[in-house]
Amino acid sequence: MANEKVDVVIVGAGASGSTYAAALAKAGKKVVVLEQGPDWQLSDLISSDFWGRRVKPAGAPFLLEGKNPVSYGYQGGWGVGGAALHYFANFPRLLPNDFRIKSEHNRAHDWPISYQDVAPYYDKVARDVGVSGDAKAEEIWRPAGDPYPMPPMKTFRNGQIWLKGFESVGIRMVPAAVGMNSTEYKGRPACIYDGWCHVGCPIGALANPLVTYLADARKAGAEVRPWSSVTRVLTNAQGTKVTGVEYYDQKKERQVQEASVVVLAAWAAQNPRLLLNSSTDKHPRGLANTNGLVGKYMMTHFSSGTLAIFDENVENHMGTTGAQYMSYERYGKTAHKGAFGSSFIVAGTALKTSDLGGFANARLDLFGPELAAFMKRAARGFSRIGAFGEEMPNIENRIELASDKDEFGMPLGRIIHSYDDDVPKLWEANFAEGLAIAKAAGAKEMWSGRGNIPTIHLMGGTIMGTGAENSVVNSYGQTHEISNLYMAGPGIFATSGASNPTYTIFALSLRGAEQLATKWSTIAG
Amino acid sequence: MSQMERRAFMKGAAGGALAFTVGGIEVLLTPAAARAQGVPLRTLTAAQAATLEALGETLVPGARQAGIAHFVDQQISIPADEALLEARILNVRPPYANFYRAALAAVDRASQALNSGRNFAQLGEAEQRSLVDSMRQNKIDGWQGPGGPFVYLLLRSDAVDVVYGTMDGYAGLGIPYMPHIAPTKRW
Numbered sequence: 001m002a003n004e005k006v007d008v009v010i011v012g013a014g015a016s017g018s019t020y021a022a023a024l025a026k027a028g029k030k031v032v033v034l035e036q037g038p039d040w041q042l043s044d045l046i047s048s049d050f051w052g053r054r055v056k057p058a059g060a061p062f063l064l065e066g067k068n069p070v071s072y073g074y075q076g077g078w079g080v081g082g083a084a085l086h087y088f089a090n091f092p093r094l095l096p097n098d099f100r101i102k103s104e105h106n107r108a109h110d111w112p113i114s115y116q117d118v119a120p121y122y123d124k125v126a127r128d129v130g131v132s133g134d135a136k137a138e139e140i141w142r143p144a145g146d147p148y149p150m151p152p153m154k155t156f157r158n159g160q161i162w163l164k165g166f167e168s169v170g171i172r173m174v175p176a177a178v179g180m181n182s183t184e185y186k187g188r189p190a191c192i193y194d195g196w197c198h199v200g201c202p203i204g205a206l207a208n209p210l211v212t213y214l215a216d217a218r219k220a221g222a223e224v225r226p227w228s229s230v231t232r233v234l235t236n237a238q239g240t241k242v243t244g245v246e247y248y249d250q251k252k253e254r255q256v257q258e259a260s261v262v263v264l265a266a267w268a269a270q271n272p273r274l275l276l277n278s279s280t281d282k283h284p285r286g287l288a289n290t291n292g293l294v295g296k297y298m299m300t301h302f303s304s305g306t307l308a309i310f311d312e313n314v315e316n317h318m319g320t321t322g323a324q325y326m327s328y329e330r331y332g333k334t335a336h337k338g339a340f341g342s343s344f345i346v347a348g349t350a351l352k353t354s355d356l357g358g359f360a361n362a363r364l365d366l367f368g369p370e371l372a373a374f375m376k377r378a379a380r381g382f383s384r385i386g387a388f389g390e391e392m393p394n395i396e397n398r399i400e401l402a403s404d405k406d407e408f409g410m411p412l413g414r415i416i417h418s419y420d421d422d423v424p425k426l427w428e429a430n431f432a433e434g435l436a437i438a439k440a441a442g443a444k445e446m447w448s449g450r451g452n453i454p455t456i457h458l459m460g461g462t463i464m465g466t467g468a469e470n471s472v473v474n475s476y477g478q479t480h481e482i483s484n485l486y487m488a489g490p491g492i493f494a495t496s497g498a499s500n501p502t503y504t505i506f507a508l509s510l511r512g513a514e515q516l517a518t519k520w521s522t523i524a525g
Numbered sequence: 526m527s528q529m530e531r532r533a534f535m536k537g538a539a540g541g542a543l544a545f546t547v548g549g550i551e552v553l554l555t556p557a558a559a560r561a562q563g564v565p566l567r568t569l570t571a572a573q574a575a576t577l578e579a580l581g582e583t584l585v586p587g588a589r590q591a592g593i594a595h596f597v598d599q600q601i602s603i604p605a606d607e608a609l610l611e612a613r614i615l616n617v618r619p620p621y622a623n624f625y626r627a628a629l630a631a632v633d634r635a636s637q638a639l640n641s642g643r644n645f646a647q648l649g650e651a652e653q654r655s656l657v658d659s660m661r662q663n664k665i666d667g668w669q670g671p672g673g674p675f676v677y678l679l680l681r682s683d684a685v686d687v688v689y690g691t692m693d694g695y696a697g698l699g700i701p702y703m704p705h706i707a708p709t710k711r712w
Binding site for chain 1: 583586587607608609610614617658661677678681682686690694698701702703704705
């Protein structure tokens with residue numbers, strides 16, 4: 001079944017898709033957003049760890065392989081709002097050194113743009129969605145920019161208690177930049193610090209797409225179609241232009257949505273899966289994949305968590321799931337001797353009892369009466385800090401199509417991911433420093449959150465670069481091969497940095513959408 | 526929205542009420558109430574439920590009475606999209622019933638091999654703890670089924686959910702629950 005042709009069809013209603021939808025709808029374009037899951041409302045965001053799992057994928061169509069399989073379930077999105085419906089809303093940005101690792105260290109890639117190209121969009125996004133923080137304080141590590149529109153969030157004892165420890169090792173902590181309201185902003189209320197951000201903020205104090213870009217997009221006339229599972233991007237007979245997408249609706253009936261421009265904003269793993277599944281005689285390896293780089297250079301972050309029990313009530317139920325304090329003090333690529341890659345440090349997070357991040361999982365070795373005793377101690381005095389680490393891009397970390405198929409006959413994806421030797425070194429260095437911090441902070445019990453090295457924040461797969469010889473897209477997300485096909489989201493990151501990616505996703509999406517709107521007649525014509 | 530409204534407690538969601546079928550009629554019950562009322566299981570067998578209750582109780586004291594077997598049974602009997610299980614975020618491939626059947630069978634097989642043919646539910650407390658500790662560390666020779674450490678992680682998470690993840694669980698630890706939102710509909 002064919003629908004009326006539109007200017008733009010966007011696949012995915014998460015952070016990046018919503019940003020494109022808002023910018024393009026406000027530019028007067030007719031926009032349709034296709035989202036495979038439900039049309040969540042704020043009233044669906046129930047404050048409960050196990051009920052909060054409803055907004056996450058149930059068996060996403062990927063097989064997980066490699067020495068360090070990617071874990072998507074906790075962070076993934078399912079439905080309108082995507083992963084940004086339940087993210088922690090930490091809003092650190094990349095730093096200038098992230099954009100030139102090749103030039104400065106002869107490792108990985110340079111980005112085709114610099115920090116200064118993205119910085120204005122960080123500032124625009126901050127105004128659009130509302131960011132709380134202290135930009136001036138951050139400028140000890142980055143170039144000056146606009147102040148954030150709101151002052152920093154409140155802090156609580158579970159964050160404050162670590163400051164003495166950080167100071168002892170020379171780490172300066174500043175108020176965390178977060179996509180949350182410390183004061184009322186644009187008609188949205190201030191945060192009430194209940195710590196349920198990770199299952200979705202139903203009052204709109206946290207900048208999720210439902211109350212920011214997606215709301216703007218709908219107001220400007222964009223149509224959002226939930227329960228729409230896209231299976232292929234369609235091209236003209238010559239293979240020179242995309243013409244729309246094929247998808248299946250809630251009744252499992254095939255639909256076609258024609259459009260002048262297609263934006264894939266379906267997640268770093270799903271975008272390559274769609275490109276690879278859209279092969280034609282003109283594009284036998286899949287769309288935008290003549291160079292074979294679609295699905296390559298998948299990257300994740302990993303974290304070194306330091307956990308501690310203090311001999312006082314730290315009120316760990318108070319605050320937000322994101323951070324109260326942050327630091328780029330170890331963000332230099334060689335900041336830790338013998339290790340390579342940036343580290344981004346956070347402290348002060350509200351904790352719940354259950355779920356992956358709950359404090360029952362802080363001592364996974366305990367069960368039975370020992371666990372029950374720990375829960376009582378932890379309820380009063382448990383807190384933790386974390387250091388995110390950067391993984392270098394590796395072409396062997398990749399997405400491929402599998403032989404198994406989903407309910408629509410589309411091949412599942414295989415996500416193959418293994419950490420290289422740099423990662424355990426950086427992981428260990430951050431653990432060692434974390435324990436020193438905990439000791440100096442006066443913790444009564446302290447330990448490292450070990451286990452398998454975690455995989456957090458999937459990025460890459462359709463990376464940006466200077467040309468088709470080294471990348472899939474340009475710095476705007478426009479594919480090198482087909483000018484009216486765009487990629488959006490963390491898949492276009494050339495390297496991962498170590499900071500939480502969503503702020504950069506918003507910024508790059510806004511930059512790409514503005515370029516598309518400005519050059520519309522050239523691109524869509 | 527007033528502060529009071531935002532903090533209003535929800536009796537359905539955070540309280541852990543789920544849809545159980547009693548006498549052909551769907552009613553909202555907590556798993557603990559479903560167990561106490563003897564609500565029939567829909568997917569698990571009685572033997573599987575006995576293993577799950579014993580395992581849950583070994584992992585997290587109170588899990589049996591909190592209704593871990595009824596919780597898991599109800600959850601694996603509904604579409605995966607609606608499930609609230611930790612399996613969802615630990616990347617278990619639906620249908621989730623397959624994982625639970627395989628995991629519980631693996632536990633009983635290991636128990637029988639190590640304890641003269643007795644199932645896990647028939648073991649003494651010390652024997653149950655010993656088996657769980659070995660499973661946790663992947664130290665059971667001849668283990669067949671989903672990996673022992675993963676079974677430990679996932680079943681422990683389910684037990685934590687029913688004991689500590691509810692409003693009652695928070696109250697038992699003296700932690701203010703502080704939900705943002707009262708449920709407006711059952712989902």
